[in-house]
Amino acid sequence: MRGPAHVAVDWGTSSFRLWVMDAAGDVLGERRSDQGMTAAAKAGFAPVLQSHLDALGVAAEVPVVICGMAGARQGWVEAGYLDTPAHLSDVLGRAVVVGGQNRDIRILPGIAQRDAAAPDVMRGEETQLLGALGLDAAGDALVCMPGTHSKWVHVAGGTVERFATFMTGELFGAVARDTILSHAVAGAEEAVDQDAFRSAVADAFAAPARTANLLFRVRARQLLFGGSAAAARETISGTLIGAELAASLAGCAPGAVTLIASGRLQQLYQLAFDTLSTPVRSVDADEAVRRGLAIAAGAIWKR
Amino acid sequence: MRGPAHVAVDWGTSSFRLWVMDAAGDVLGERRSDQGMTAAAKAGFAPVLQSHLDALGVAAEVPVVICGMAGARQGWVEAGYLDTPAHLSDVLGRAVVVGGQNRDIRILPGIAQRDAAAPDVMRGEETQLLGALGLDAAGDALVCMPGTHSKWVHVAGGTVERFATFMTGELFGAVARDTILSHAVAGAEEAVDQDAFRSAVADAFAAPARTANLLFRVRARQLLFGGSAAAARETISGTLIGAELAASLAGCAPGAVTLIASGRLQQLYQLAFDTLSTPVRSVDADEAVRRGLAIAAGAIWKR
Numbered sequence: 001m002r003g004p005a006h007v008a009v010d011w012g013t014s015s016f017r018l019w020v021m022d023a024a025g026d027v028l029g030e031r032r033s034d035q036g037m038t039a040a041a042k043a044g045f046a047p048v049l050q051s052h053l054d055a056l057g058v059a060a061e062v063p064v065v066i067c068g069m070a071g072a073r074q075g076w077v078e079a080g081y082l083d084t085p086a087h088l089s090d091v092l093g094r095a096v097v098v099g100g101q102n103r104d105i106r107i108l109p110g111i112a113q114r115d116a117a118a119p120d121v122m123r124g125e126e127t128q129l130l131g132a133l134g135l136d137a138a139g140d141a142l143v144c145m146p147g148t149h150s151k152w153v154h155v156a157g158g159t160v161e162r163f164a165t166f167m168t169g170e171l172f173g174a175v176a177r178d179t180i181l182s183h184a185v186a187g188a189e190e191a192v193d194q195d196a197f198r199s200a201v202a203d204a205f206a207a208p209a210r211t212a213n214l215l216f217r218v219r220a221r222q223l224l225f226g227g228s229a230a231a232a233r234e235t236i237s238g239t240l241i242g243a244e245l246a247a248s249l250a251g252c253a254p255g256a257v258t259l260i261a262s263g264r265l266q267q268l269y270q271l272a273f274d275t276l277s278t279p280v281r282s283v284d285a286d287e288a289v290r291r292g293l294a295i296a297a298g299a300i301w302k303r
Numbered sequence: 304m305r306g307p308a309h310v311a312v313d314w315g316t317s318s319f320r321l322w323v324m325d326a327a328g329d330v331l332g333e334r335r336s337d338q339g340m341t342a343a344a345k346a347g348f349a350p351v352l353q354s355h356l357d358a359l360g361v362a363a364e365v366p367v368v369i370c371g372m373a374g375a376r377q378g379w380v381e382a383g384y385l386d387t388p389a390h391l392s393d394v395l396g397r398a399v400v401v402g403g404q405n406r407d408i409r410i411l412p413g414i415a416q417r418d419a420a421a422p423d424v425m426r427g428e429e430t431q432l433l434g435a436l437g438l439d440a441a442g443d444a445l446v447c448m449p450g451t452h453s454k455w456v457h458v459a460g461g462t463v464e465r466f467a468t469f470m471t472g473e474l475f476g477a478v479a480r481d482t483i484l485s486h487a488v489a490g491a492e493e494a495v496d497q498d499a500f501r502s503a504v505a506d507a508f509a510a511p512a513r514t515a516n517l518l519f520r521v522r523a524r525q526l527l528f529g530g531s532a533a534a535a536r537e538t539i540s541g542t543l544i545g546a547e548l549a550a551s552l553a554g555c556a557p558g559a560v561t562l563i564a565s566g567r568l569q570q571l572y573q574l575a576f577d578t579l580s581t582p583v584r585s586v587d588a589d590e591a592v593r594r595g596l597a598i599a600a601g602a603i604w605k606r
Contacts, residue, residue, distance in 0.1 A: 112527055113523075114527055114528075116524075116528065118520065119520050119523040119524045119526075119527045119528065120519070120520065120523045121523050121526055121527065149483075149519060150515075164513075164516045165516060165519040165523070166515040166516045166519065167478075167482065167483075167516075167518050167519045168515050170482045170483065171478070171515055171518075173481075174477040174478060174481045174482050175470075175474070175477060177481070178476075178477045178480070178481045179470065179473045179474070179477050180452075180470075180473065181470075207550070208511060208512030208514075209511030209512065209546055209549045209550035209553065210467075210469075210550040211511075211514060211546070212453075212469040212470045212471050212474055212546065212547060212550075213467045213468060213469045213470075213550060215470050215474075216423070216452060216468040216469065216470045217421065217422050217423065217468075220415075220416075220422040220423045220424050220468070221419075221422045223376075223422075223424055224415055224417055224422045224424065225417075225419065225422060240515065243512055243514070243515065244515060246512040247510070247512035247513045247515075247516060250512065
């Protein structure tokens with residue numbers, strides 16, 4: 001049995017995920033918590049990390065590689081940004097050492113698009129891209145990484161050429177929770193109303209400018225015609241995702257989109273792409289980030 | 304000196320406005336409060352109204368005409384909807400009497416678009432339209448009524464043919480208050496950053512599908528290039544308004560838009576229309592609703 005080679009951490013704004021990996025890239029142990037950057041900034045990044053390492057009994061000589069918001073200005077140690085166009089291999093060379101620890105801990109940088117007309121930033125997604133496409137990625141890829149802040153990335157021969165972030169997930173939360181539509185979705189079951197979702201995706205894709213109108217119709221439809229809370233929720237979700245796809249697929253050469261996602265988001269976006277007859281190559285997001293962190297660990301500690 | 308002929312009330316979701324009017328349509332007294340439908344549903348509609356009538360010493364024989372959410376299902380007495388196409392004069396004939404009061408009180412109905420593909424409702428705006436266009440309106444008008452829920456209405460010869468509601472104002476509030484952009488706008492002064500607003504209107508008008516991306520850029524721009532909270536706020540506002548205008552002006556014959564608005568909203572939308580070189584005929588919203596209620600009072604009580 002092989003022992004732990006490195007610890008991989010995906011440290012987001014609101015979530016913390018840690019895997020103990022062996023040299024072959026297999027997972028020996030795993031921890032998940034809601035101690036993301038926001039919570040860890042109060043509790044302390046070092047104690048949060050150490051508590052999870054202790055829980056899994058990870059020896060002090062096992063190094064840790066981290067991606068995500070732990071490298072933000074408000075994070076643990078600022079890991080800066082690579083500027084576009086950025087080759088994914090450059091992510092490895094710019095890892096920042098966390099000083100004053102009794103263990104080798106590195107945080108990977110993000111990528112910035114310093115274009116005054118289209119400024120954008122990512123942190124964590126560059127590592128998912130590395131894992132999904134690999135270091136020697138050839139050809140062009142249009143990559144969709146859905147989430148609170150969905151990223152759409154154009155990658156050519158392993159270089160991130162340009163990207164755009166859509167606040168789709170966060171808008172969904174704000175609309176469903178903090179507007180008049182909160183009444184429309186109250187009590188919605190977990191089950192997805194596929195018809196409502198697909199129809200909303202198609203409507204928003206056809207007329208994305210009308211998004212704020214399509215959202216109000218959720219309320220008007222319930223008032224005039226009734227309808228379930230689940231249908232209302234899926235219509236909001238489908239509307240916002242349909243508009244995101246309209247903007248992101250416009251002007252793109254037809255071809256498969258690489259979808260990096262897990263769980264419910266993977267299902268929703270897959271359904272949205274199916275509705276639009278857009279072929280998709282699906283990559284599991286958890287696997288992608290683990291693989292990206294393993295590639296980084298391999299390069300940093302020269303195994 | 305003429306005495307009060309009727310009392311006009313615009314009873315919205317979150318605001319209450321009352322005017323004591325003489326037969327010539329002049330304002331003899333005015334009251335404003337935040338006792339909109341939501342608050343009044345708890346305190347009681349009759350006591351809220353009576354407290355304001357008492358404060359102005361309005362005699363029991365002076366009748367009251369009301370428009371807005373007081374006529375909703377969750378309001379005082381449900382006043383139903385006219386269905387599109389609806390002539391504005393039909394609003395007068397469908398006023399509902401509030402029973403059991405020691406005063407003649409009527410609530411005007413709203414207008415519904417019972418189109419399964421484009422369901423929509425308005426309450427209060429039909430009265431503004433009546434006041435702004437008059438009973439014998441000739442010709443076609445494209446009317447913009449900005450607000451929490453902006454309405455865009457196509458009126459032909461006094462008939463509301465079709466309309467669309469955009470949740471623009473409510474989305475602005477939710478985005479500025481309940482998303483990551485709340486940090487970007489924190490501490491913004493009241494002053495409007497006109498350049499940021501105009502540039503955001505133009506960007507969103509040109510690419511309305513990208514709204515969720517244009518919004519995230521507010522955050523990315525501050526991270527990478529700095530910038531004021533006021534600029535961030537106006538960019539959010541201009542983005543949402545620009546997208547609304549893109550959807551609403553698309554496919555419309557060129558010509559003046561009738562803008563029914565007051566105060567800051569009037570200024571913002573005027574600036575947005577100016578940015579797009581769209582001519583505007585501006586009507587004060589307060590005046591429009593008072594005039595609409597006066598036309599209704601004149602017809603109901605046959606003066």
